[in-house]
Amino acid sequence: MPVDLRDGNQALAEPMDTARKRRMFDLLVTMGFKEIEVGYPSASQTDFDFVRHLADSGTVPDDVTISVFTPAREDLIDRTIASVDGLPRTLVHLYTATAPTWRNVVLSRSRAEVHRLILDAAGYLLRKAEQRPGADIRFEFSPEVFNLTEPDFVLEVCNSVTELWEASPDRPVIHNLPATVEIATPNVYADQIEYMDRHLARRDSVILSVHPHNDRGTGVACAELAVLAGRSAWRAVCSATASAPGTSTW
Numbered sequence: 001m002p003v004d005l006r007d008g009n010q011a012l013a014e015p016m017d018t019a020r021k022r023r024m025f026d027l028l029v030t031m032g033f034k035e036i037e038v039g040y041p042s043a044s045q046t047d048f049d050f051v052r053h054l055a056d057s058g059t060v061p062d063d064v065t066i067s068v069f070t071p072a073r074e075d076l077i078d079r080t081i082a083s084v085d086g087l088p089r090t091l092v093h094l095y096t097a098t099a100p101t102w103r104n105v106v107l108s109r110s111r112a113e114v115h116r117l118i119l120d121a122a123g124y125l126l127r128k129a130e131q132r133p134g135a136d137i138r139f140e141f142s143p144e145v146f147n148l149t150e151p152d153f154v155l156e157v158c159n160s161v162t163e164l165w166e167a168s169p170d171r172p173v174i175h176n177l178p179a180t181v182e183i184a185t186p187n188v189y190a191d192q193i194e195y196m197d198r199h200l201a202r203r204d205s206v207i208l209s210v211h212p213h214n215d216r217g218t219g220v221a222c223a224e225l226a227v228l229a230g231r232s233a234w235r236a237v238c239s240a241t242a243s244a245p246g247t248s249t250w
């Protein structure tokens, strides 16, 4: 799953406009990708306009799914859903930081409060998708800074999101586990992923996605080792461009 058009684009001094994004989107399609994360439509008019461009121009091939990224906030979910209106298949990717420093400094919320915030937003997103029965909207969740979050907390949050979204083997959810800032050797990330792979509930209804960054220069090694550490239903996120915040996603 390439995230250049979202994660990579966030770190560019000059973010891509619609014309440049379109060139890269066409290239990614030509390379054979079937799921492409195309933007963060609630964060800027530019990204919103690009998703609208894809929806209005009919350029998305029948076998390609568009993914869009959103914080776990109702107003931003609304804006995200508005951006994909008319696209036949989409993946809405919900994220909130779960690590202690982010809970304390950025979100000013306790563990329980962050958990509640995520579940409220995930439920809101589910209801919004149910209001669009023909749209085929699937779901992805990212506990941002997964690699710095207590394993028991991230497991509890992911399992409750799986349940709330009513994941099933024929309609799996994606849990994407980012090393938002790479601070350890690849074996540590692989151990964290292995723990999740072994303990996630309804594992046959979950696609586990690894999302390493490259701050220490070991992003590719992290992805390889993490996939080897697991058992089944994997996805790896990649980006050729740098990703937020000034790091690289492999």
Ligand SMILES: CC(=O)SCCNC(=O)CCNC(=O)[C@H](O)C(C)(C)COP(=O)(O)OP(=O)(O)OC[C@H]1O[C@@H](n2cnc3c(N)ncnc32)[C@H](O)[C@@H]1OP(=O)(O)O
Residues within 6 Å of the ligand: 007, 010, 042, 043, 044, 070, 071, 072, 073, 076, 095, 096, 097, 106, 107, 108, 117, 144, 180, 244, 245
């Ligand atoms: C690693 C990554 O790449 S993840 C992406 C990181 N990068 C970014 O998010 C950059 C783009 N973000 C933005 O431009 C802005 O955050 C916007 C435009 C999306 C939203 O802007 P604002 O409305 O001003 O929101 P702001 O960031 O100040 O946060 C406001 C509220 O949202 C909450 N919030 C922030 N992020 C999230 C989140 N992911 N999920 C849920 N709530 C969140 C904050 O805690 C705050 O809550 P409060 O008002 O109850 O205290």
Ligand SMILES: CC(C)C(=O)C(=O)O
Residues within 6 Å of the ligand: 007, 095, 142, 143, 144, 145, 176, 178, 179, 180, 211, 213
């Ligand atoms: C998946 C999101 C939250 C991200 O880009 C990151 O944390 O690296």
